[in-house]
Amino acid sequence: MSWTEERVELLRRLWNEGLSASQVAAELGPGVTRNAVIGKIHRLGLAERAKAPASPRPRAAKPPRVQQPAARTQSAPVMGNVALAYSPRPVVAIAPQVEEEDVVVPLTARVTLMELRESMCRWPMGDPTASEFRFCGAKSPIGAGPYCSHHAGIAYQPAQDRRRRDHARIAR
DNA sequence: CCCTGATTCGC
């Protein structure tokens, strides 16, 4: 890939939005590294941003906050074609309202590609083409394999045992 | 270990 005008503009916008280099790189698509972004940022001379907090790590949701805004203030009605409007992914994870959904073995984290670490289970969950696509994300043994113990158990089964097993639940 | 941006330097 190359730094086309569009991509540079996107780079500028995202960078000025305050996204980190790695986040910008992720938005620009696979194949773009944070180094590439940082390099370009410097070449463009857009280094120091308005605010460059040293390490704005997303804070893990802490709030036992049980207070509900009595009536959520209506957000202003959006007008016009909003389909193409840029809407940055929330930098801070939404408070994990741990629904009782997947109470199955691995207390999965459900991570995005960006959030995926080497130590996390890469078991795909859901439609890879959908934006909601996530990986299991549960902790997987050090350098053991790509999956957590639960999914490893599913992935690596003796051929016989696997015959005609329930293939329905791909996302599990 | 996770991450951040900055710099260098061969290509």
Added chain:
DNA sequence: GCGAATCAGG
């Protein structure tokens, strides 16, 4: 110009 490798730091 580009960006991987590296550095320095939280």
